[in-house]
Amino acid sequence: MVTVVSALNRIARQVSLESPTSWVSATETEHVEIRDDFFLETVADIQDRVDLPSPIGKQTTVTGTGAETYSLPTDFLRVQRDPMAVYETTTVRRRCYPVTNDGDWTHIKQIGSTGGDRYYKIAGYDENFSISLYREPSSSISVTVSYMSDNWKADNTGTVGSAFTAEEDVLLLPRRVVEAGAVARWRERKGLNPSDKWREYNQLLTRLINDARGIRSVRFGDPAGPRMPWDIPVPDEIPTS
Numbered sequence: 160m161v162t163v164v165s166a167l168n169r170i171a172r173q174v175s176l177e178s179p180t181s182w183v184s185a186t187e188t189e190h191v192e193i194r195d196d197f198f199l200e201t202v203a204d205i206q207d208r209v210d211l212p213s214p215i216g217k218q219t220t221v222t223g224t225g226a227e228t229y230s231l232p233t234d235f236l237r238v239q240r241d242p243m244a245v246y247e248t249t250t251v252r253r254r255c256y257p258v259t260n261d262g263d264w265t266h267i268k269q270i271g272s273t274g275g276d277r278y279y280k281i282a283g284y285d286e287n288f289s290i291s292l293y294r295e296p297s298s299s300i301s302v303t304v305s306y307m308s309d310n311w312k313a314d315n316t317g318t319v320g321s322a323f324t325a326e327e328d329v330l331l332l333p334r335r336v337v338e339a340g341a342v343a344r345w346r347e348r349k350g351l352n353p354s355d356k357w358r359e360y361n362q363l364l365t366r367l368i369n370d371a372r373g374i375r376s377v378r379f380g381d382p383a384g385p386r387m388p389w390d391i392p393v394p395d396e397i398p399t400s
Contacts, residue, residue, distance in 0.1 A: 161334045163323050170341045201340030202311050209368050210239045214319045218305050223296025231288040234308040244305045245279050255279045267293050336363045
């Protein structure tokens, strides 16, 4: 496994800087820029653009109480970009539909909507995110939310987190992608030509995105590929007669 320190050392070598004795406690301007600016900006960009698996990607279940709004976990960063990222687990109408505009949300609540579709809206800020559900769920209803957490490292006990605090911390993101992005940002900030590193970063990031989506080959037949069992809708209740 790659430690955060190992990645930072490689970034420093690529920009011709000597690594500090301790990256955690480094105070020199160049080292602080790499650790707190270029490195973390790259981490944030990857987390924003890629739906990564566990332990970065997670799920949480909201159990209805009849209320409209429910708190989300403190490590919530964003909802995953999948059509079924938010779905109801207890009725035929599985998928919940996102609403991002305050006006649309107010409109739906005032006039209602046709059918039984459930809508949701995310609100809040770091460690204080919440989800609001139109057609307030009762205690018999649960909604599953697939989300990206803000975690990107793990300590020596395996506990994941979002802050670099020890030399032994392990990087949970692909090292080459993080290094290429950080070096590109360093070159750009210093007035050097970053085009080759940006190209490398975006190529690696595109591959990572495709890996997360299961896209690794070109198909010349059925564009949709083989059907999976879960592609075929099954009703919650099949009548006996």
